[in-house]
Amino acid sequence: MSGVVIGLTVLILLIVIGAAIYFFTSDEEAKDQADIIIKEPVDDDSSKTVETVKTPEFNIVNGWIYDNKYNKMLKVAADGSLAVTGYKKDDDTAKWNFEPSDKSGYHYIVSSGGAVVPNKVMRITSSVIQTTTSKDATSRIKIEAVGDGYKLTDRTGRYYVKIQGSQILSVNDSAEASVFTIDPSQFYITLEETDSAEQSSIEGFTGNTTMVLSEHEVSCDNGGLSSLKLKKDGSKYKYQYGCINGIDTSGDVIEKLNTETTAESGQVGALSGQVIDCGDKMIKSAQLLYQDLELPGKIAYSYSCLPTPLNTSKCETKTTNPSAISDNIDALVDANVSCPAGKGITQLKYIKDSNNDIRYEYRCCPTA
Secondary structure, three states: OOHHHHHHHHHHHHHHHHHHHHHHHHHHHHHHHHHHHHOOOOOOOOOOOOOOOOOOOOOOOEEEEEEOOOOEEEEEOOOOOEEEEEOOOOOHHHOEEEEEOOOOOOEEEEEOOOOOOOOOEEEEOOOOEEEEOOOOHHHOEEEEEEOOEEEEEEOOOOOEEEEEOOEEEEEOOHHHOOOEEEEEOOOEEEEEEOOOEEOEOOOOOOEOOHHHHHHOOEEOOOEEEEEEEEEEEOOEEEEEEEEEEOOOOOOOOEEEEOOOEEOHHHOHHHHHHOOEEOOOOOEEEEEEEEEEOOOOOEEEEEEEEOOOOOOHHHOEEEEOOOEOOOOOHHHOEOOOEEOOOOEEEEEEEEEEOOOOOEEEEEEEEEOO
16 A cells, blocks of 8 residues: 555545544533533522511400590490490400301401391492491401401402491502501400210110210310200210300309209100209209109209309390100200300290191300
8 A cells, every 4th residue: 555545544534533632521511511601509508598478367356446646446336336435444244256268368256145136247349337236248358467456348449447436447459458466355265076976775765765965065165165066976975165265263163963853764855854054054063963863863953153143134045946756866866955155054945836836945145
């Protein structure tokens, strides 16, 4: 082979090798560049914190509403209309309940059981601030937290409450709205329930008899009874009940035991001979006792009463719907014994009418 051919061959090889080295090096540099592009520097300064601002959740159950400028309280007048009055600490006639509405973030503002006209619902409209008896969409109120209190606005967020002297006005400018202090009251409601109990297996009282009720003690640890309902799940029974807590319970609890009456075979109609009666005081606890299992059987209610008298001038007597099942405790299932907000149960009894229907009759009285 001539020297010229050999030289050309070597030259071509050098060019090919050089090109390969160039592209390989360029590719590695490109990868290094890509790595540099996608890698972001990490801030390892753990001392930096991210703060999130949360809107405070309104959780007052009941209390008083007064504006910060004139120190006037909102209350319901004797004719049921909304009015303003001078501030008076712990004025139960001016107390309101703040009930969560059917839409999250909104409340119904309702006059309490101690008001001159209870259960009146505040409503904000484009032209007037009024009261109604309906808890519907038009009565939803947003309680907006501001620096030193709350503003009250309607469901649309456009109209606000403004106190001007003795007037209660509706305004569509947040800057003109009154800022209110909402002073919490002392009582609140807790929901409790007893353990579930099977149907009775005791001879002579088997099945869904009143013997099952003796398995349940209804007891409010720090307050008094405000609601009661017997629930059934399959063959098991339990009580669900509400307690008013935070009320004045100073003094000695009053313990009571009824005189025995006959409960033949555990029929529920026999409960009509047992009345739980605390007079002007709230029921704290109650349990049905079987004191003699020899047929026909003897029952008596053991119960206790809180020591503090209630305002009996504003009590109301209520009844549940009648049940046609009068021979077993299914007659009592889902019968809703429930007092209005701010009231507790002072008396509870079972009524058996001429049609052998049975129902609860009970008395509700305000806490003050």
